[in-house]
Protein backbone atom coordinates (compact mmCIF):
# COMPACT_ATOMS: atom_id res chain seq x y z
CA UNK A 1 0.00 0.00 0.00
CA UNK A 2 2.96 2.34 0.39
CA UNK A 3 3.31 4.95 -2.31
CA UNK A 4 7.08 4.70 -2.75
CA UNK A 5 8.81 1.37 -2.98
CA UNK A 6 12.20 1.33 -1.32
CA UNK A 7 15.45 0.08 -2.76
CA UNK A 8 18.18 -0.90 -0.33
CA UNK A 9 21.70 -0.46 -1.60
CA UNK A 10 24.93 -1.46 0.11
CA UNK A 11 28.09 -0.13 -1.47
CA UNK A 12 31.63 -1.30 -0.65
CA UNK A 13 30.71 -2.29 2.91
CA UNK A 14 33.61 -3.15 5.22
CA UNK A 15 33.24 -4.29 8.83
CA UNK A 16 35.11 -6.14 11.57
CA UNK A 17 35.53 -6.51 15.29
CA UNK A 18 39.15 -5.46 15.75
CA UNK A 19 40.77 -8.43 13.97
CA UNK A 20 40.87 -9.15 10.25
CA UNK A 21 37.87 -7.68 8.40
CA UNK A 22 34.70 -9.80 8.43
CA UNK A 23 33.23 -7.92 5.47
CA UNK A 24 35.64 -6.59 2.89
CA UNK A 25 33.81 -4.66 0.20
CA UNK A 26 30.26 -6.05 -0.02
CA UNK A 27 27.92 -4.63 -2.66
CA UNK A 28 24.26 -5.63 -2.59
CA UNK A 29 20.91 -4.36 -3.83
CA UNK A 30 17.50 -5.43 -2.52
CA UNK A 31 14.24 -4.39 -4.14
CA UNK A 32 10.58 -4.96 -3.26
CA UNK A 33 9.56 -8.26 -4.82
CA UNK A 34 13.08 -9.74 -4.54
CA UNK A 35 13.49 -12.92 -2.51
CA UNK A 36 17.20 -13.24 -1.90
CA UNK A 37 19.08 -15.77 0.21
CA UNK A 38 22.39 -14.97 1.85
CA UNK A 39 24.22 -18.27 2.08
CA UNK A 40 27.52 -18.91 3.81
CA UNK A 41 29.15 -21.11 6.40
CA UNK A 42 28.80 -20.35 10.09
CA UNK A 43 30.85 -17.35 11.22
CA UNK A 44 31.36 -15.96 7.73
CA UNK A 45 29.62 -12.66 8.53
CA UNK A 46 25.97 -13.12 7.54
CA UNK A 47 24.58 -11.64 10.79
CA UNK A 48 27.09 -8.80 10.61
CA UNK A 49 25.90 -7.94 7.11
CA UNK A 50 22.21 -8.17 8.09
CA UNK A 51 22.85 -5.87 11.08
CA UNK A 52 24.53 -3.33 8.84
CA UNK A 53 21.81 -3.54 6.16
CA UNK A 54 19.14 -3.00 8.83
CA UNK A 55 20.96 -0.06 10.39
CA UNK A 56 21.75 -1.80 13.69
CA UNK A 57 25.50 -1.55 13.12
CA UNK A 58 27.60 0.93 11.22
CA UNK A 59 30.11 -0.27 8.67
CA UNK A 60 33.78 0.67 9.12
CA UNK A 61 33.69 1.80 5.51
CA UNK A 62 31.11 2.04 2.75
CA UNK A 63 27.45 2.89 2.98
CA UNK A 64 23.92 1.54 3.02
CA UNK A 65 21.04 3.61 1.69
CA UNK A 66 17.30 3.16 1.42
CA UNK A 67 16.21 5.16 -1.60
CA UNK A 68 19.16 7.43 -0.99
CA UNK A 69 18.50 7.87 2.75
CA UNK A 70 21.51 6.72 4.79
CA UNK A 71 20.64 3.68 6.91
CA UNK A 72 22.39 3.47 10.30
CA UNK A 73 23.07 7.19 10.42
CA UNK A 74 19.59 8.17 9.34
CA UNK A 75 18.66 11.81 10.03
CA UNK A 76 16.21 11.98 12.97
CA UNK A 77 13.32 13.23 10.79
CA UNK A 78 13.58 10.20 8.45
CA UNK A 79 13.98 7.48 11.13
CA UNK A 80 10.30 6.64 11.46
CA UNK A 81 9.98 6.30 7.71
CA UNK A 82 13.03 4.04 7.44
CA UNK A 83 11.76 1.88 10.31
CA UNK A 84 8.36 1.52 8.63
CA UNK A 85 9.87 0.52 5.31
CA UNK A 86 12.76 -1.67 6.41
CA UNK A 87 12.37 -4.31 9.13
CA UNK A 88 14.85 -6.80 10.55
CA UNK A 89 14.08 -9.97 12.46
CA UNK A 90 17.11 -10.99 14.45
CA UNK A 91 18.29 -14.51 15.09
CA UNK A 92 17.00 -14.70 18.68
CA UNK A 93 13.65 -13.18 17.73
CA UNK A 94 13.53 -10.91 20.76
CA UNK A 95 15.33 -7.71 19.84
CA UNK A 96 12.98 -4.75 20.16
CA UNK A 97 10.12 -6.82 21.58
CA UNK A 98 8.67 -6.11 25.02
CA UNK A 99 8.56 -9.50 26.72
CA UNK A 100 5.83 -8.28 29.10
CA UNK A 101 3.35 -7.69 26.28
CA UNK A 102 1.06 -10.41 25.05
CA UNK A 103 1.32 -11.98 21.63
CA UNK A 104 -1.87 -10.18 20.59
CA UNK A 105 -0.61 -6.77 21.78
CA UNK A 106 2.73 -7.32 20.06
CA UNK A 107 1.19 -8.01 16.65
CA UNK A 108 -1.58 -5.45 17.20
CA UNK A 109 1.00 -2.68 17.85
CA UNK A 110 2.62 -3.42 14.49
CA UNK A 111 -0.75 -3.27 12.71
CA UNK A 112 -1.62 0.01 14.45
CA UNK A 113 1.65 1.64 13.33
CA UNK A 114 1.27 0.31 9.80
CA UNK A 115 -2.33 1.57 9.57
CA UNK A 116 -1.30 5.02 10.80
CA UNK A 117 1.39 5.10 8.13
CA UNK A 118 -1.16 4.04 5.46
CA UNK A 119 0.69 0.79 4.82
CA UNK A 120 -2.21 -1.56 5.52
CA UNK A 121 -5.91 -1.62 6.35
CA UNK A 122 -5.62 -4.98 8.08
CA UNK A 123 -6.03 -5.58 11.76
CA UNK A 124 -6.30 -9.34 11.62
CA UNK A 125 -4.05 -10.71 14.35
CA UNK A 126 -5.39 -14.24 13.87
CA UNK A 127 -4.47 -14.24 10.18
CA UNK A 128 -1.03 -12.77 10.97
CA UNK A 129 -0.37 -15.57 13.45
CA UNK A 130 -1.71 -18.21 11.08
CA UNK A 131 1.05 -17.34 8.58
CA UNK A 132 3.63 -18.43 11.16
CA UNK A 133 1.60 -21.45 12.23
CA UNK A 134 0.51 -20.10 15.63
CA UNK A 135 -2.97 -21.02 16.84
CA UNK A 136 -5.21 -18.29 18.26
CA UNK A 137 -4.85 -19.69 21.79
CA UNK A 138 -1.41 -18.02 21.96
CA UNK A 139 -2.83 -14.47 21.83
CA UNK A 140 -3.06 -14.06 25.60
CA UNK A 141 0.44 -15.38 26.32
CA UNK A 142 3.17 -12.92 27.32
CA UNK A 143 6.06 -13.00 24.86
CA UNK A 144 8.48 -13.70 27.71
CA UNK A 145 6.76 -17.03 28.42
CA UNK A 146 7.10 -18.37 24.86
CA UNK A 147 9.56 -21.01 23.70
CA UNK A 148 12.42 -20.00 21.40
CA UNK A 149 10.63 -21.22 18.28
CA UNK A 150 7.38 -19.48 19.27
CA UNK A 151 9.24 -16.20 19.85
CA UNK A 152 10.88 -16.41 16.46
CA UNK A 153 7.45 -16.91 14.90
CA UNK A 154 5.87 -13.98 16.77
CA UNK A 155 8.81 -11.78 15.74
CA UNK A 156 8.19 -12.69 12.09
CA UNK A 157 4.40 -12.18 12.41
CA UNK A 158 5.03 -8.75 13.94
CA UNK A 159 7.46 -7.75 11.20
CA UNK A 160 5.03 -8.88 8.48
CA UNK A 161 2.13 -7.05 10.17
CA UNK A 162 4.19 -3.86 9.83
CA UNK A 163 3.97 -4.37 6.03
CA UNK A 164 7.51 -3.12 5.33
CA UNK A 165 8.80 -2.70 1.79
CA UNK A 166 11.81 -4.81 2.72
CA UNK A 167 12.24 -7.51 5.34
CA UNK A 168 15.57 -8.89 6.54
CA UNK A 169 15.47 -12.28 8.30
CA UNK A 170 18.56 -13.55 10.10
CA UNK A 171 18.49 -17.34 10.52
CA UNK A 172 14.71 -17.40 10.92
CA UNK A 173 12.90 -20.43 12.33
CA UNK A 174 16.09 -22.14 13.57
CA UNK A 175 14.28 -23.13 16.77
CA UNK A 176 11.27 -24.55 14.90
CA UNK A 177 11.20 -28.24 13.93
CA UNK A 178 12.07 -28.98 10.27
CA UNK A 179 8.61 -30.06 9.07
CA UNK A 180 6.90 -27.00 10.52
CA UNK A 181 9.78 -24.78 9.33
CA UNK A 182 9.12 -25.75 5.71
CA UNK A 183 5.38 -25.19 6.00
CA UNK A 184 5.78 -21.77 7.65
CA UNK A 185 8.45 -20.78 5.13
CA UNK A 186 5.98 -21.54 2.32
CA UNK A 187 3.30 -19.37 3.95
CA UNK A 188 5.75 -16.49 4.52
CA UNK A 189 6.83 -16.74 0.90
CA UNK A 190 3.19 -16.54 -0.28
CA UNK A 191 2.55 -13.44 1.81
CA UNK A 192 5.68 -11.54 0.77
CA UNK A 193 4.99 -12.43 -2.86
CA UNK A 194 1.38 -11.26 -2.64
CA UNK A 195 2.42 -7.98 -0.99
CA UNK A 196 5.56 -7.42 -3.06
CA UNK A 197 7.73 -7.27 0.06
CA UNK A 198 11.45 -7.62 -0.69
CA UNK A 199 12.99 -10.39 1.37
CA UNK A 200 16.58 -11.12 2.35
CA UNK A 201 17.15 -14.30 4.33
CA UNK A 202 20.54 -15.09 5.89
CA UNK A 203 20.94 -18.80 6.55
CA UNK A 204 23.08 -21.86 6.06
CA UNK A 205 19.90 -23.96 5.77
CA UNK A 206 19.55 -24.63 2.05
CA UNK A 207 16.11 -26.20 2.42
CA UNK A 208 14.84 -23.04 4.04
CA UNK A 209 16.45 -20.84 1.38
CA UNK A 210 14.93 -23.06 -1.30
CA UNK A 211 11.48 -22.46 0.18
CA UNK A 212 11.83 -18.74 0.87
CA UNK A 213 14.00 -17.33 -1.88
CA UNK A 214 14.49 -17.44 -5.62
CA UNK A 215 18.09 -16.30 -5.78
CA UNK A 216 21.09 -16.70 -3.48
CA UNK A 217 24.23 -14.72 -2.80
CA UNK A 218 27.15 -16.68 -1.38
CA UNK A 219 29.17 -14.83 1.23
CA UNK A 220 32.76 -15.99 1.67
CA UNK A 221 36.02 -14.32 2.62
CA UNK A 222 34.27 -11.03 3.27
CA UNK A 223 32.59 -10.68 -0.11
CA UNK A 224 29.76 -11.98 -2.28
CA UNK A 225 31.64 -14.59 -4.30
CA UNK A 226 28.76 -16.13 -6.23
CA UNK A 227 25.11 -15.53 -7.04
CA UNK A 228 22.25 -17.14 -8.93
CA UNK A 229 19.28 -19.46 -8.46
CA UNK A 230 20.04 -21.73 -5.46
CA UNK A 231 19.94 -25.03 -7.32
CA UNK A 232 22.12 -23.71 -10.15
CA UNK A 233 24.68 -22.36 -7.69
CA UNK A 234 24.83 -25.67 -5.83
CA UNK A 235 24.92 -27.74 -9.01
CA UNK A 236 27.84 -25.85 -10.47
CA UNK A 237 29.70 -24.12 -7.64
CA UNK A 238 32.57 -21.92 -8.74
CA UNK A 239 34.15 -20.83 -5.48
CA UNK A 240 35.83 -23.35 -3.11
CA UNK A 241 33.57 -22.27 -0.22
CA UNK A 242 30.45 -22.75 -2.35
CA UNK A 243 31.79 -26.16 -3.36
CA UNK A 244 32.16 -27.08 0.32
CA UNK A 245 28.59 -25.93 1.00
CA UNK A 246 27.30 -27.85 -2.03
CA UNK A 247 28.99 -31.07 -0.91
CA UNK A 248 27.21 -30.87 2.41
CA UNK A 249 23.67 -30.64 1.03
CA UNK A 250 21.37 -33.42 -0.19
CA UNK A 251 21.49 -34.36 -3.84
CA UNK A 252 17.84 -33.33 -4.08
CA UNK A 253 19.15 -29.78 -4.35
CA UNK A 254 21.04 -30.63 -7.45
CA UNK A 255 24.51 -30.81 -5.95
CA UNK A 256 26.73 -33.29 -7.72
CA UNK A 257 27.97 -36.17 -5.61
CA UNK A 258 31.56 -35.72 -4.42
CA UNK A 259 34.04 -37.33 -6.71
Ligand SMILES: Nc1ncnc2c1ncn2[C@@H]1O[C@H](COP(=O)(O)OP(=O)(O)OP(=O)(O)O)[C@@H](O)[C@H]1O
Pocket residue numbers: 017022040041042043044045046047048049171204
Ligand atom coordinates in the same frame (compact mmCIF):
# COMPACT_ATOMS: atom_id res chain seq x y z
N1 LIG B 1 30.63 -8.71 18.94
C1 LIG B 1 31.61 -9.40 18.35
N2 LIG B 1 32.89 -9.31 18.80
C2 LIG B 1 33.90 -9.99 18.21
N3 LIG B 1 33.73 -10.80 17.15
C3 LIG B 1 32.48 -10.93 16.66
C4 LIG B 1 31.36 -10.24 17.24
N4 LIG B 1 30.25 -10.57 16.54
C5 LIG B 1 30.66 -11.43 15.58
N5 LIG B 1 31.99 -11.65 15.65
C6 LIG B 1 32.79 -12.52 14.77
O1 LIG B 1 32.60 -12.07 13.44
C7 LIG B 1 32.52 -13.17 12.54
C8 LIG B 1 31.19 -13.10 11.78
O2 LIG B 1 30.11 -13.33 12.70
P1 LIG B 1 28.61 -13.38 12.22
O3 LIG B 1 27.77 -13.61 13.41
O4 LIG B 1 28.34 -12.19 11.39
O5 LIG B 1 28.64 -14.68 11.28
P2 LIG B 1 27.43 -15.57 10.71
O6 LIG B 1 27.79 -15.92 9.32
O7 LIG B 1 26.14 -14.89 10.93
O8 LIG B 1 27.53 -16.86 11.66
P3 LIG B 1 26.37 -17.92 12.08
O9 LIG B 1 25.90 -18.58 10.81
O10 LIG B 1 27.15 -18.88 12.96
O11 LIG B 1 25.30 -17.16 12.81
C9 LIG B 1 32.66 -14.43 13.39
O12 LIG B 1 34.00 -14.85 13.33
C10 LIG B 1 32.30 -13.95 14.79
O13 LIG B 1 32.99 -14.70 15.78
